[in-house]
Amino acid sequence: MRLSLTARLFTAVLSTAIAVAFAMGVFTHVNLNRDFLGFLNEQEINRLDQATLSAALAYRENGNSWDFTRLQTHLGGYLLRRGVPTEQAEALKLSPAELMGATRRMTLLDAQRRRVFGYPNPSTDAIERPIEVDGLTVGWMLLTPIDSVSSGAEKRFADAQRRSAWLVGGAATLLAAAVAFWVSRRLLRPVRQVAEATHRLAAGDYAARVPVDDRADREADEVSRLGHDFNHLALTLQRNEAARREFMADVSHELRTPLGVLNGELEALQDGVRTLDAQALRSLKGEVATLHKLVDDLYDLSLADVGALSYRKAELDLRELLADVAAAFGERLQGRSLRLALELPVTPLPLFGDASRLQQLFANLLENSCRYTDEGGAVRLAARTEGRQVVVDVQDSAPGVPADQLPRLFERFFRAEPSRSRASGGAGLGLSICQRIAQAHDGTIKARPSPLGGLWLRVALPLP
Structure with a gap:
């Protein structure tokens, strides 16, 4: 079944809004997984570099040995807080990296790449930094990157972003539906009226008119001007049809009079009621001249109407x-x-x-x-x-x-x-x-x- 123009316009606008909302959701999801997680990993790499430098200093201070790690419950936090003044270290219970879970994904390996402390199962794509002391590599610091947001603050942030995106998308869809409904009903109403009036006009109803706004032409939009033009066309056709009917009636009347006189004269001559003399011939000739003048005048007017009346100036x-x-x-x-x-x-x-x-x-x-x-x-x-x-x-x-x-x-x-x-x-x-x-x-x-x-x-x- 063919959809009406109103239904097609409503469907097109609403489909466009839904597609835009869906694209916004997909883009937000992709952006979160790629750019936001990339941003988080980039911040944690900076923390990894800081922890690597702190591990080298701690290794040297403890007689070139990793035995000090046995005394640390949270090695990552210890390494990140090294070099911070004592009064600040007391106030700083947890570093930003610890809040994001970076210290829980750090792994300390010795020179033989044996695990010393930290995350027991580093991933194959873990980021590595060598720990160098006096030009020798004495160990490795590994950081397993974030593959998805955790259940911490970043998880809540991501959820909030997704909710906002879908909320905005839903609001945009509802707004587009309202606009599409208004456009299809309000702006296309004059078009439907013109279409209906055109059907009536084509069926011979020359009195068909379109209701139009009576504002000044400079304030009227294209649809209003279309209604004015249609009404002008309908009025012209109505006048032309009336003129055509009047013209045909007048022509038939003008031709009927001399033809009736000629027919009466000829019947009188045929029946012997009137003799064929000079007076009868003059009467017949006068009626023929009247017919000839009428035909000539009609012919001249028809040529003038089409611009074909010849002039030799x-x-x-x-x-x-x-x-x-x-x-x-x-x-x-x-x-x-x-x-x-x-x-x-x-x-x-x-x-x-x-x-x-x-x-x-x-x-x-x-x-x-x-x-x-x-x-x-x-x-x-x-x-x-x-x-x-x-x-x-x-x-x-x-x-x-x-x-x-x-x-x-x-x-x-x-x-x-x-x-x-x-x-x-x-x-x-x-x-x-x-x-x-x-x-x-x-x-x-x-x-x-x-x-x-x-x-x-x-x-x-x-x-x-």
């Missing part, structure tokens, strides 16, 4: 281009009794851009005014330079657009209801295309209420 005179567009709409404006006020500068307006796309942009803006402005109203087209920009204003008279709907005018298929409704025609794609064209020329397009009572669209394009 060159130096041009925007003043001349605006005059041509206004002239092309002269007949339509007169047909709706709309007055056109054209305010263009006398000097040229140089611009670097695609003439056909810019003509499409401003034609869509005038088309929008012609379509939605009440008959007998007015349309104003003005252009001028402001700083390093060319500003073009297209204004019309009533009806206007509510202020809360102005930011949505450039959304696809959006039309202000009810004043600028589908009854006036159009699919609501013209302004979206205008926005894409303006952005492709590093410009902007904005909407605001017009002093004339209608809509004011301002296009700002950078000078070359």
Whole structure:
């Protein structure tokens, strides 16, 4: 069975702590047996050298004989206390070497290596020192080293060290277990929440969110930022899904209307209800033109979304281009009794851009005014330079657009209801295309209420 991330993290931290505690115990044991015992043996070797020198002096003082050893109950202590003042010798009942048991492991051999006094069974690795008097070796002093701590003070010291090591190791293990538990439960909780929310999001639940801390971004840690990013991603996907559904509904609606009209016209012609005359042909052609315009607009928007809408930019005179567009709409404006006020500068307006796309942009803006402005109203087209920009204003008279709907005018298929409704025609794609064209020329397009009572669209394009 696969362990969860929490269980694996807890196991890893706890195993590391146990391994460290065990390594501390082993190291303490090895260090005690090697370094501590080595230290004790090194101290006893110093005592052995002192006892060897004292034995040589005692041998000479007693007529070059070892007979004096028969009178000593504790020869090692006697040799180590030689040379110490009498008053100190009385106070010093036992030397440090005697406390550590060194005198009990000393062996005195004569010149023929026969035991004279001391430890009866010296080990094969016993440390030897020759006893020399007047250049002759008269005996040997042997010291059996410490193989393990005895039951004396060093034994208690070693036991205390081991207890301390295991106590520290146990405390470290418990602390590591507590930290591992806290980390696995506290720090990984947001990760689990993100994982669960990701599963819901993948299943199509775009409303899935992760509870996050509302602290400032500079104070948020990586896990908190992960939650913020996930929520932002989920919100984007939710909006995209809503936009996709709305787009599909709008496209199907826009296509259904002209197709329904065409189907009705054709059925009427087929059944003989209506004769095939010039008026019928004009009606059919108008519906086909509506379908063709809608498909062209959708195609242009799809190309603009992927950055594939072609532009052939060159130096041009925007003043001349605006005059041509206004002239092309002269007949339509007169047909709706709309007055056109054209305010263009006398000097040229140089611009670097695609003439056909810019003509499409401003034609869509005038088309929008012609379509939605009440008959007998007015349309104003003005252009001028402001700083390093060319500003073009297209204004019309009533009806206007509510202020809360102005930011949505450039959304696809959006039309202000009810004043600028589908009854006036159009699919609501013209302004979206205008926005894409303006952005492709590093410009902007904005909407605001017009002093004339209608809509004011301002296009700002950078000078070359």
